[in-house]
Amino acid sequence: GEEGEEGESEEEEGEEEGEAAAEAEAVALEGDSQVFSLEADLVRPHGLLPGRLYLSDSKLRFISSGEAPSRVAGAPACSEQVARDAALSWPLSSVAQMQRRRYLMVHTALELLDDDGDSILLNFRTKRSRTQVRSWIKRKCSLTYRDRDRSARTAFGKMLSELQEAWQRRELSNFDYLMKLNEMAGRSYNDLNQYPVLPWVLSDYASPTLNLADPAVFRDLSKPMGAQDPAQADLVRQTYELFDDPDIPRFHYGSHYSTMGFVLYYLLRLEPFTSHHKALQSGRFDHADRLFASLEEAWHSCTTSLADVKELVPEFFYLPDFLRNDGGFELGVRQDHKRVGDVVLPMWARSADDFIAQHRRALESEHVSSHLHLWVDLIFGAKQQGQAAQEAHNVFFYLTYEGAVDLESVADPAEREALSTQIACFGQTPMQLFAAPHPPRRPPLPFLRPVHWGAPGVRPFARVPLGVLTAQSRRQHAGPEPQGGSLAIAALCLAGDLAEQRRLVVLDARSAVHSFRW
Numbered sequence: 001g002e003e004g005e006e007g008e009s010e011e012e013e014g015e016e017e018g019e020a021a022a023e024a025e026a027v028a029l030e031g032d033s034q035v036f037s038l039e040a041d042l043v044r045p046h047g048l049l050p051g052r053l054y055l056s057d058s059k060l061r062f063i064s065s066g067e068a069p070s071r072v073a074g075a076p077a078c079s080e081q082v083a084r085d086a087a088l089s090w091p092l093s094s095v096a097q098m099q100r101r102r103y104l105m106v107h108t109a110l111e112l113l114d115d116d117g118d119s120i121l122l123n124f125r126t127k128r129s130r131t132q133v134r135s136w137i138k139r140k141c142s143l144t145y146r147d148r149d150r151s152a153r154t155a156f157g158k159m160l161s162e163l164q165e166a167w168q169r170r171e172l173s174n175f176d177y178l179m180k181l182n183e184m185a186g187r188s189y190n191d192l193n194q195y196p197v198l199p200w201v202l203s204d205y206a207s208p209t210l211n212l213a214d215p216a217v218f219r220d221l222s223k224p225m226g227a228q229d230p231a232q233a234d235l236v237r238q239t240y241e242l243f244d245d246p247d248i249p250r251f252h253y254g255s256h257y258s259t260m261g262f263v264l265y266y267l268l269r270l271e272p273f274t275s276h277h278k279a280l281q282s283g284r285f286d287h288a289d290r291l292f293a294s295l296e297e298a299w300h301s302c303t304t305s306l307a308d309v310k311e312l313v314p315e316f317f318y319l320p321d322f323l324r325n326d327g328g329f330e331l332g333v334r335q336d337h338k339r340v341g342d343v344v345l346p347m348w349a350r351s352a353d354d355f356i357a358q359h360r361r362a363l364e365s366e367h368v369s370s371h372l373h374l375w376v377d378l379i380f381g382a383k384q385q386g387q388a389a390q391e392a393h394n395v396f397f398y399l400t401y402e403g404a405v406d407l408e409s410v411a412d413p414a415e416r417e418a419l420s421t422q423i424a425c426f427g428q429t430p431m432q433l434f435a436a437p438h439p440p441r442r443p444p445l446p447f448l449r450p451v452h453w454g455a456p457g458v459r460p461f462a463r464v465p466l467g468v469l470t471a472q473s474r475r476q477h478a479g480p481e482p483q484g485g486s487l488a489i490a491a492l493c494l495a496g497d498l499a500e501q502r503r504l505v506v507l508d509a510r511s512a513v514h515s516f517r518w
Helices: 006-017 019-031 079-085 127-140 154-166 172-183 232-241 258-265 273-278 295-302 352-363 365-377 387-390 413-426
Strands: 036-044 047-055 061-065 087-090 093-102 107-114 119-122 447-452 461-467 488-496 503-509 512-518
Touching: 019 295, 036 061, 036 127, 093 119, 093 127, 093 258, 107 127, 119 127, 154 172, 172 365, 258 273
Parallel strands: none
Antiparallel strands: 036 047, 036 119, 047 061, 061 087, 093 107, 107 119, 447 488, 461 488, 488 503, 503 512
């Protein structure tokens, strides 16, 4: 795949200009045994906490300045979470990943992840400050991953291409691929305005059973949510064509598919999102008729309203808790006299757990696998902007796109604050990853013939030393390695109809699946 990086090229060049000076300063500080520190903001879902970052040879510390946290779209930050974040300390030895991020469309943020998957997102006053921090951390940490450095375009493009090819070869699940694309496009769990976005994949929330072999139960992944219905698509087209403003470019939707408000809409039953939701509503829940109450109603709203075109959040594919009102929150009574409690599930789902299981199977189904690249084009790729986006009914309000406004060049504080609020409220389109149309996933490998096929869990018929097979094998199982350096085989099958796709699929005595290529 061809990566589209025009949106970050200026930022990349600006950071590289100051790289040598920043490293020299870091070296000087290290030689003097001083602590490297500068002003920074801690970005959390509940708000922006001003403070100061301290970096030594062994630790990273963030200390709050004691100032009141910046409000997120007018909402006060939650006091308990602010207190917990007032003083943070991370051993530098635990920092495994470092990624540049943007905050409110400005490339001044940096996200760090540790070995356990915890993360912190820091926003700095300038790009140069971020470069200084990156230089220090690169010197002090053994990173398993960091984003683009001096060989930016080559390194990033190679990594993106390898990721795309792994998905095409079916070495990555659809869910894992989408989450990785979100990560590379700057989406983060720490920033509700840039929360990871995943697609609606089903359109049937009314039938008593769900038949994933029927294409009619799936959403059209080649079209945005606002254009799923033909009549709605026609209204969207008319909105675009009739809009005429000398200062604002044309758009199909004044809303967006991912905003902080939409994330809190879906996750309001789950803390800390419950508190964030109430903070946005002056300390109480929104009106019951506007709360997330039913999957079928949510789908209907997102496909029939010009103001509601939201996609989904990752929790729809792995976390049943957000569908249950386990906290017993008083969510109110609707105008139809129905009390809002647990989310009303489709008839085909027996429980929240069953919904998540079937929904995840739908995401990984063959139908979605063969069409998912079309949705990637809309969100991360060739149909995100320009003429292709116009033809696909996929143009959003101009402030949702990177480069539409340069906040750093706005001198008037009031105007800058107004633009920041608009960006936070309208949503933020992910950074474009692909300039060319995304290729489809390769078809599944057919099983040619069984070599030996036995029921899983039975006594193995053979034990083969792992070294005999290949040192390059990829085990498709998260369990422990076989004892004794050998593989207890219960079943074998040869797969692949082309020579370059040929592989041996092995089922071991613990029901783990292995795939070997040669």
